[in-house]
Amino acid sequence: MAQINVKVNGRxxxxxxxxxxxxxxxxxxxxxxxxxxxxxxxxQCGACVVHLDGRAVKSCTMMAAQASGSxxxxxxxxxxxxxxxxxxxxxxxxxxxxCGFCTPGMIMMAVDLLRRIPRPDEATxxxxxxxxxxxxxxxxxxxxxxxxxxxxxxGA
Amino acid sequence: MAHEGIGARxxxxxxxxxxxxxxxxTDDIPVKNAAYAEFVRSPHAHARIVRIDTAAALxxxxxxxxxxxxxxxxxxxxxxxxxxxxxxxxxSPMKAxxxxxxxxxxxxxxxxxxxxxxxxxxxxxxxxxxxxxxxYQELAAVVDPAATQAPGAPQLHAEAPNNTIxxxxxxxxxxxxxxxxxxxxxxxxxxxxxxxxxxxxxxRAATAIYDRAEGRFTLYTTSQNPHVARLVLSAxxxxxxxxxxxxxAPDVGGGxxxxxxxxxxxxxxxxxARRLGVPVRWTADRRESFLADAHGRDHVTRAEMxxxxxxxxxxxxxxxxxxxxxxxxxxxxxxxxxxxxTLLSGQxxxxxxxxxxxxxxxxxTPVDAYRGAGRPEATFVVERLMDAAAxxxxxxxxxxxxxxxxxxFPHQTPVxxxxxxxxxxxxxxAALSTARYAEFPSRRREASGxxxxxxxxxxxxxxxxxxxxxxxxxxxxxxVGLWESAEVRVNxxxxxxxxxxxxxxGQGHETTFAQLVAERFGVPVDQVSVVHGxxxxxxxxxxxxxSRSGAVGLSAINKALERVEAxxxxxxxxxxxxxxxxxxxxxxxxxxxxxxxxxxxxxxxLAAYTAHNLPAGTEPGLKEGAFYDPQNFTFPAGTYVCEVxxxxxxxxxxxxxxTAADDFGTIVNPMIVEGQVHGGLAQGIGQALLxxxxxxxxxxxxxxxTFMDYAMPRASDLVSFNVSTTVTPCKxxxxxxxxxxxxxxxxxPAAVINAIADALGVERLDMPASxxxxxxxxxxxxxxxxAE
Numbered sequence: 001m002a003q004i005n006v007k008v009n010g011r012x013x014x015x016x017x018x019x020x021x022x023x024x025x026x027x028x029x030x031x032x033x034x035x036x037x038x039x040x041x042x043x044q045c046g047a048c049v050v051h052l053d054g055r056a057v058k059s060c061t062m063m064a065a066q067a068s069g070s071x072x073x074x075x076x077x078x079x080x081x082x083x084x085x086x087x088x089x090x091x092x093x094x095x096x097x098x099c100g101f102c103t104p105g106m107i108m109m110a111v112d113l114l115r116r117i118p119r120p121d122e123a124t125x126x127x128x129x130x131x132x133x134x135x136x137x138x139x140x141x142x143x144x145x146x147x148x149x150x151x152x153x154x155g156a
Numbered sequence: 157m158a159h160e161g162i163g164a165r166x167x168x169x170x171x172x173x174x175x176x177x178x179x180x181x182t183d184d185i186p187v188k189n190a191a192y193a194e195f196v197r198s199p200h201a202h203a204r205i206v207r208i209d210t211a212a213a214l215x216x217x218x219x220x221x222x223x224x225x226x227x228x229x230x231x232x233x234x235x236x237x238x239x240x241x242x243x244x245x246x247x248s249p250m251k252a253x254x255x256x257x258x259x260x261x262x263x264x265x266x267x268x269x270x271x272x273x274x275x276x277x278x279x280x281x282x283x284x285x286x287x288x289x290x291x292y293q294e295l296a297a298v299v300d301p302a303a304t305q306a307p308g309a310p311q312l313h314a315e316a317p318n319n320t321i322x323x324x325x326x327x328x329x330x331x332x333x334x335x336x337x338x339x340x341x342x343x344x345x346x347x348x349x350x351x352x353x354x355x356x357x358x359x360r361a362a363t364a365i366y367d368r369a370e371g372r373f374t375l376y377t378t379s380q381n382p383h384v385a386r387l388v389l390s391a392x393x394x395x396x397x398x399x400x401x402x403x404x405a406p407d408v409g410g411g412x413x414x415x416x417x418x419x420x421x422x423x424x425x426x427x428x429a430r431r432l433g434v435p436v437r438w439t440a441d442r443r444e445s446f447l448a449d450a451h452g453r454d455h456v457t458r459a460e461m462x463x464x465x466x467x468x469x470x471x472x473x474x475x476x477x478x479x480x481x482x483x484x485x486x487x488x489x490x491x492x493x494x495x496x497x498t499l500l501s502g503q504x505x506x507x508x509x510x511x512x513x514x515x516x517x518x519x520x521t522p523v524d525a526y527r528g529a530g531r532p533e534a535t536f537v538v539e540r541l542m543d544a545a546a547x548x549x550x551x552x553x554x555x556x557x558x559x560x561x562x563x564x565f566p567h568q569t570p571v572x573x574x575x576x577x578x579x580x581x582x583x584x585x586a587a588l589s590t591a592r593y594a595e596f597p598s599r600r601r602e603a604s605g606x607x608x609x610x611x612x613x614x615x616x617x618x619x620x621x622x623x624x625x626x627x628x629x630x631x632x633x634x635x636v637g638l639w640e641s642a643e644v645r646v647n648x649x650x651x652x653x654x655x656x657x658x659x660x661x662g663q664g665h666e667t668t669f670a671q672l673v674a675e676r677f678g679v680p681v682d683q684v685s686v687v688h689g690x691x692x693x694x695x696x697x698x699x700x701x702x703s704r705s706g707a708v709g710l711s712a713i714n715k716a717l718e719r720v721e722a723x724x725x726x727x728x729x730x731x732x733x734x735x736x737x738x739x740x741x742x743x744x745x746x747x748x749x750x751x752x753x754x755x756x757x758x759x760x761x762l763a764a765y766t767a768h769n770l771p772a773g774t775e776p777g778l779k780e781g782a783f784y785d786p787q788n789f790t791f792p793a794g795t796y797v798c799e800v801x802x803x804x805x806x807x808x809x810x811x812x813x814x815t816a817a818d819d820f821g822t823i824v825n826p827m828i829v830e831g832q833v834h835g836g837l838a839q840g841i842g843q844a845l846l847x848x849x850x851x852x853x854x855x856x857x858x859x860x861x862t863f864m865d866y867a868m869p870r871a872s873d874l875v876s877f878n879v880s881t882t883v884t885p886c887k888x889x890x891x892x893x894x895x896x897x898x899x900x901x902x903x904x905p906a907a908v909i910n911a912i913a914d915a916l917g918v919e920r921l922d923m924p925a926s927x928x929x930x931x932x933x934x935x936x937x938x939x940x941x942x943a944e
Contacts, residue, residue: 034179035177035178036177037358038359039357040862041441042442075175075176076176076178078176084175092168092175093167095167095830097171097175098410098662098663098832098835099410099661100170100171100174101181101356101409104175122876127871129870132871133357133868134871135357135412136662137831137835138836138839138900139834139871140834140874141831142871
C-alpha cells in the first residue's frame with residue numbers, strides 16, 4: 001500500500017491506497033471527485049487533465065504515489081465558490097461544450113495554456129489542444145472561448 | 157425579459173454542472189457494495205471454443221463469480237435482436253443468425269465476449285479475467301466485405317450461406333436500363349465508404365442493481381434511448397418484465413449512434429446482478445470501445461449515372477455491399493437499405509434509380525448506425541458522381557448541380573421519399589457566395605506560385621430526418637413505431653416540468669425544449685425543467701437519434717402544450733367571466749381581447765390546483781400528455797464547400813476554408829444548431845482525411861484499436877468553419893423543424909474528397925485521404941508541380 005499525502009483543491013488529504021492506483025482513480029474513486037474523467041486510459045484524450053503544482057498533467061498516466069506531496073487542482077476546485085473561473089464562464093458563453101465529458105480536461109488544459117502563453121493566436125491555441133479530444137464541438141467554439149479569455153487577459 | 161423563445165440564442169441551462177465538474181455520468185454514480193465486471197474477450201477473429209476453465213479465476217482474491225455463455229443459457233437469457241426486418245428481392249426474409257451476449261461455441265470477431273468476471277474491485281476483476289483459460293481452435297477469418305461472398309470464403313453462420321444476410325433492391329430496374337440505353341453521357345465510379353469507430357469520449361458503461369425483495373432491476377447506462385433498451389431487455393431478452401425494470405440514462409457523454417443499441421455487456425451486467433446477488437458495474441476502457449461499440453459505414457459501391465445531351469440526369473444505378481460485421485446489431489439492417497438507398501436521388505430530379513444492396517457477415521465488430529447512418533454513404537455516392545459527371549461533360553460542378561435541382565414541391569423521388577419542401581439553389585448560392593467560389597481561380601494561381609495544389613469541392617446533400625411515421629416504417633420492416641411522447645406538468649406556482657422520451661447527450665434539450673415553453677407561455681426558461689432519460693419518470697419514448705428530437709420530440713411537447721393551454725384558457729375565461737373565444741395567451745398572461753382584463757399564467761395554474769373556482773365539469777390540476785407520430789420524414793438539405801491546399805511533395809492536405817449553408821427549417825436556438833454543424837463537420841472531415849478502421853486481412857485483428865492508431869480529428873487538423881442557414885420551414889410538422897444533428901457528417905466527406913480530387917485532377921481517391929494516398933494520387937497524375 002502507498003501512503004498518499006496531497007492537497008486537493010486546497011484541502012489536505014491523507015490516504016492509503018494500493019500501489020498501482022492511478023492518480024485519476026485516486027481522485028475519482030478514493031476522493032469521489034468525479035469531475036475528472038477517463039476517456040482513453042492511454043494519455044491520448046485529455047479528459048483527465050488536472051493541475052499538479054500549477055501545471056496540467058494527465059492524471060490517467062500518473063500514479064497516485066507520484067503525486068504525493070503535491071498540490072492538485074481539479075475542475076471542482078477551479079471556481080471560487082459560486083464565481084466561475086473566467087475560462088469556465090467563457091466555455092458557457094461561447095457554447096464550447098455539448099456532452100460535457102471532455103470539458104473538465106479541456107478547461108484545465110486551456111487554463112494551463114494561457115498560463116504558459118497568455119496571448120496565443122488561433123493556430124497556437126489549436127496546436128496546444130492536441131492532447132485533448134472533443135468529439136462534439138469540432139473545437140470551433142472551444143478555440144473561440146479560449147481566444148476570448150486571452151483577449152481579456154483574465155486567464156491566469 | 158429578453159426573448160427566450162424560438163430563434164433566441166439562449167445560453168445552455170445544463171452547462172453549469174459540466175463546467176464545474178458536477179456532471180452525473182454513469183460511472184460517476186456511487187453504488188453501495190458494487191462489484192466490478194471485466195469481460196473476457198476473444199483474441200481471435202474466428203475460432204471454435206473448445207473449453208473454458210474458470211477455476212483459477214474463481215479462486216482469485218475478491219472474485220464473486222465467473223460466468224460464461226453456458227450459465228446464460230441455463231438462465232434462459234435471450235439473444236440480442238435486430239429490430240428491422242429486411243426482405244431480399246426474392247422475397248425471402250433476412251438471414252439473421254443468433255447473437256448471444258456471451259459466445260458459447262464459436263467466436264466471430266476479435267473482442268467477442270466469452271465470459272465475465274465479477275469481483276469486489278476493478279483491479280481484482282482485471283487480474284482474475286487474465287486467469288480465465290479459454291482453449292480455442294482457430295478458424296479461417298474473412299474481414300473484407302468484397303471477399304466474404306466468394307466461393308470458399310470462411311462461413312460465419314450456418315443460417316447465412318455465403319455470408320449473405322440479404323440481397324435487397326429498390327427502384328425500377330427496367331426503367332433504369334431504358335434510361336441508360338438512350339443516354340448521351342455516362343459516368344461510373346467505384347467507392348469505398350470507410351469503416352469508422354464512433355468514439356464518443358465517454359466510454360459505454362453500466363451499473364446494474366437487483367432488488368431481490370421486490371424482484372426489481374435498475375440499470376444505469378450510457379443510452380440514447382433508455383425506453384427502447386427497457387423494451388428489448390424485457391420483451392426479447394427476457395430479463396424482467398417492463399414494470400420490474402428501471403433504465404436510467406443519466407448524463408451521457410456523446411453517442412453519435414453508438415449508444416442506441418442493446419449490447420452484450422449491459423445485458424450481461426443486468427443478468428449477473430441477479431445471478432450473483434450484487435450490484436455490478438462495468439465501464440469500457442478505450443480498447444474495448446474500439447472492439448465492442450458498433451462501428452459505422454463500411455460500404456463497397458459501384459455507381460453509374462447516365463445523362464442526356466443537355467446534362468440532365470436520366471438514370472442512376474448503384475450496387476453496394478454493406479458489411480454488417482459478425483452479428484446483426486439492433487438497427488443494422490435498416491442502415492444500408494431504407495436509410496441509404498432512399499436518399500440516392502439527392503437534391504436532384506432523377507427519373508429512374510435502381511439500387512441493389514447486399515448485406516454481408518464478416519469476422520469484424522458489428523456495424524450499425526453512426527452519425528448520419530446511410531445518408532452520408534448515399535451523399536458520397538451521389539456527390540462524387542456529380543463531380544465525375546461535371547468533369548466528363550466539361551461543365552462547372554456548381555452548374556451541373558444547379559441544372560438538375562428539384563425545383564417544385566412536393567417531389568416524389570423514384571426511391572420512396574416525398575420531399576415536402578426545400579430551396580436547393582438558395583443554399584447553393586449562399587455557400588458559393590460565402591466561399592467566394594467565383595474568385596477561386598485566382599486563389600489557385602496564387603497557391604500554385606507557392607508550390608501548392610489548391611482545390612475546391614462541393615457537396616449538395618439531402619437527408620431524411622425526423623424518423624419516422626410509425627405506419628410507414630412498420631410497413632418497411634421496423635419492429636417499433638417511431639413516434640415520440642411528452643408530458644407537461646404545470647406546478648401550482650406556475651413553474652413547468654416537461655417530460656420527454658427524447659434523450660439529450662450533448663444536444664442541449666434542457667435549453668431548447670424549455671425555449672418552446674417560453675415561446676408559447678411566456679414563462680422564463682429558468683422556470684422550466686426538462687426531465688428525460690429515466691423510465692420511472694417518463695412513461696415511454698423512442699430516444700434521440702436520426703436528428704429526430706426537434707422534429708418529433710418538440711412536436712410532441714408542442715401538442716401537450718396546446719392541451720395545457722386549452723385547459724388553462726378555459727379556466728382563465730371562467731375566472732375573468734369572459735367567453736373563451738375572447739381570451740388569448742400573450743406574453744405570459746391570458747387577456748380578454750379588447751379589454752384591460754388579464755390574469756397571469758401562474759395565477760391560472762394556482763387556480764387549477766386550488767380548484768375553488770373552476771368551470772363546471774373541469775377537473776383540478778394542469779397536466780397534459782401527448783403522443784406525436786410524424787406524417788413524413790423531414791428533409792434537411794444544404795451545400796458545403798471545401799477548399800484545400802495539397803503539398804504535392806508530402807501529400808499533406810490542409811483545409812483552408814470550409815463553408816456550410818444548411819436549411820434546417822425552423823431553428824429554435826441558432827447557437828446550438830451551429831454547434832451541431834461544427835461537430836458534424838469535424839466527424840465528416842475526420843472520415844475524409846483521418847479516420848479509418850483497419851483489420852489485418854489474415855488474422856482479422858483490429859489494427860486501429862487505440863487513439864494512437866486510429867486518427868481522431870484534433871483541433872490542429874481543423875479550421876474555424878463558416879456556417880449559415882437558409883430557411884424553408886418543414887411542412888409536415890407544426891413547428892417547421894427539419895433537424896440538424898447529422899448534416900455536418902453527411903455532407904462534408906464528399907466536399908472534402910471532391911476538393912482534393914479537384915486539386916490533384918484525379919477521379920478516384922479513397923477515404924481517408926491520408927498523405928500517402930494523396931501523394932500517390934498526385935504522383936500518378938504527374939501534375940506539373942509534383943513532377944518537379
